[in-house]
Amino acid sequence: SQTIHQWPATLVQPVGSPLSLECTVEGTSNPNLYWYRQAAGRGLQLLFYSVGIGQISSEVPQNLSASRPQDRQFILSSKKLLLSDSGFYLCAWGRGGWNTEAFFGQGTRLTVV
């Protein structure tokens, strides 16, 4: 069966510090991978998605970046965090194809102070 791991679960970082969140998927190959952010009381905002190694599509201009160094690894980074980067960050995976669902990791709650 497939599983998705996302860590850490919670993170408190000062303004201006760097960020690295990692997500890995097991039990499948060539998955679609997604990073979403959810602000308090809001819906899911798609930040990045990837259909293959090195293929990253960015949805929202911001000071975040994403990378996919391996088939089942997706990393979200920032060089300098802003207060507005606080939120619940969710990684998800899905099989390629038009009719496939996405499954979420446990999420990282980031507070920038």
Added chain:
Amino acid sequence: QKEVEQNSGPLSVPEGAIASLNCTYSDRGSQSFFWYRQYSGKSPELIMSIYSNGDKEDGRFTAQLNKASQYVSLLIRDSQPSDSATYLCAVKESSNTGKLIFGQGTTLQVKP
């Protein structure tokens, strides 16, 4: 910008009643539609997927799709307090990029 719209609620129903959650989408070519449930502080979990016009039933849940009206709904029969959560509608973009867009979610409260 393709959009998915939901009423944020809260939608309040008594225990045992039918809860009806609605979603509209702007991408006329979309073929894949999903409902997720999200408890407070947790990540979303998939509860239903639907691809064809009509109804799809799974236990107490029924998803309904009308592509001509660009409308998706979720019915929850015999609502239970444990169904209290935020329900997110998601639509896969027609360009087959793999892009999955979510609505803002509807908060459901089931009162005992």
